[in-house]
Amino acid sequence: MPQWHGNQHKRKKTGGRRKTFRTKRAYEAGSELIEPLVGKPKKAIARCRGGRIKTRLLKSNIANVTDPSINKSQKVEITRVIKNQANVDFQRKGVITKGAIIETPIGNAVVTSRPGQDGTINATLIKKS
DSSP, rough: OOBBOTTTTTTTTTTTOOOOOOOOOGGGGGGOOOOOSSSSOOEEEEOOOOOOEEEEEEEESSEEETTTEEEEEEEEEEOOOEEOOTOHHHHHHOOOOTTTTEEEEEEEEEOSHHHHHSSSOOOEEOOOO
C-alpha cells in the first residue's frame, strides 16, 4: 500500500487547521519501504514520475568497497551487517541502509549509497585505530 506524502493533514504556521480543498493526488503517493538484505543478488525495477526507472535492490551479497588510504575500490562479498543506526530492528534483521556498518573479508565498511534507491551497495572502509 503506497504512502501518501501530501501536506494537507498538517496545520498552518499560525497553528490553525487547514481546510481540505481537494482530494489526494497520485503524484503525492510514495512507495513501499524497501529493506535490502544480505543474500543472492535480486533487484526490482520501479517506474517513477516522468517515466524514469529506478532499480531497487532487494538482496545482495556484493559491495563496492573503497579504501580511502590507497584510494582504490574493489568488489567484495558482504559477510553480515554489524550495525545499523537507522533502526534497531534493521540491525536485527540485517537490513542494509545508508550508514549501516557491514563486515567484509577486507574489513568493516560503512555504506555510503542508498541501496533501496540506487540499486547498488557502495561502502568505505573504516580505519582501525
